[in-house]
Amino acid sequence: MLGAGSWGTTFAKVLADAGNDVVLWARRAEVAAEINKTRCNSGYLPGVVLPEGLRATGDAVEAMHGASAVVLAVPSQTLRENLAGWQPLLPPDATLVSLAKGVELSTLKRMSEVISEVADVPLEQVAVVSGPNLAKEIAAEQPTATVVACLDHDRAVTLQHACSTPYFRPYTNTDLVGIELAGACKNVIALACGMAVGLGFGHNTMSSLITRGLAETTRLGVALGADPMTFAGLAGLGDLVATCMSPLSRNRTFGERLGRGETLAQAQEAAHGQVSEGVKSCSSIRQLAARHGVEMPITDVVHRVCHEELAPIPAAAELLGRERKPE
Ligand SMILES: NC(=O)c1ccc[n+]([C@@H]2O[C@H](COP(=O)([O-])OP(=O)(O)OC[C@H]3O[C@@H](n4cnc5c(N)ncnc54)[C@H](O)[C@@H]3O)[C@@H](O)[C@H]2O)c1
Ligand SMILES: O=P(O)(O)OC[C@H](O)CO
Structure with missing residues (x-):
């Protein structure tokens, strides 16, 4: 090891x-x-x-x-x-x-x-x-x-x-492909869920983020040749739920700090050197999605909150204000 x-x-x-x-x-x-x-x-x-x-x-x-x-x-x-x-x-x-x-x-x-x-x-x-x-x-x-x-x-x-x-x-x-993408993407969705917690939102918000997060992760996976069923399994939905719902998750905790108004540097300092993979992977996954013409709106706003100074409240408003469409 x-x-x-x-x-x-x-x-x-x-x-x-x-x-x-x-x-x-x-x-x-x-x-x-x-x-x-x-x-x-x-x-x-x-x-x-x-x-x-x-x-x-x-x-x-x-x-x-x-x-x-x-x-x-x-x-x-x-x-x-x-x-x-x-x-x-x-x-x-x-x-x-x-x-x-x-x-x-x-x-x-x-x-x-x-x-x-x-x-x-x-x-x-x-x-x-x-x-x-x-x-x-x-x-x-x-x-x-x-x-x-x-x-x-x-x-x-x-x-x-x-x-x-x-x-x-x-x-x-x-x-x-599916197992690895699921594991990387769930960290980004957990950051978004953490931001929701930090903003004081409850389980409806979390559930909406988890479900739409799974939808965008599956879209990316399918574009890269993964089996869509993988995302309904342990490494897909299973890991997404555990990470988004648990206060033990470093990614969710990191997002919660950002949601409460801390800066990236403050949240990083509080992590005491432990890795929150989603903070960097939100940028690589966003680029990967763009390369394959896949829309990942949650990943996109997480990247902009972490690295382009978008605040969590307008980020939430942006997700809610997107063009209406069938599920
Ligand atoms: N912690 C969990 O619950 C968990 C569960 C499943 C998967 N993971 C994944 O496992 C991976 C490792 O996570 P972790 O929880 O052990 O992280 P951690 O932050 O607890 O530990 C990382 C380890 O890597 C070492 N390290 C850091 N930078 C290094 C460098 N530049 N060179 C060599 N070693 C370095 C650290 O000394 C430490 O031993 C991450 O990708 C994480 O997403 C974590
Ligand atoms: O603490 P996190 O956010 O890195 O998540 C840990 C594991 O990946 C959960 O399966």
């Missing part, structure tokens, strides 16, 4: 609880030392006791030595740079697993595309784990389902078995 933030540490625990021998690489040596000494990653998962089958290290060579799967748990905008440094260390046939939910700003590529390109492996060797997976709830072993997606179904099944525990139930899927 490369990355010892909230989700990397939690998914490492899932893999260890499923019976695997897991080595977790942390960027800061003190985080690795704390995990090995106290079985805790107090900065990201206070109070969670990590299992014995999990060992941490600050040495990427040690982490990847002999690995049958290498799981990438770093933010999507740094993944390319991180992986370029790790590329010579990757075991030749290891499944490369992406946990990140974003679209790269500079290239508009999905994470599996970035991984395949930088690691120089076929896309069939890359898998994605995505679903309604708020790290803190899974770390507390609350029952959760997810999706393991890979173009190579057999590889997906192997990973599915490797991460099945009594509290974590993975399903397989081969629609990599």
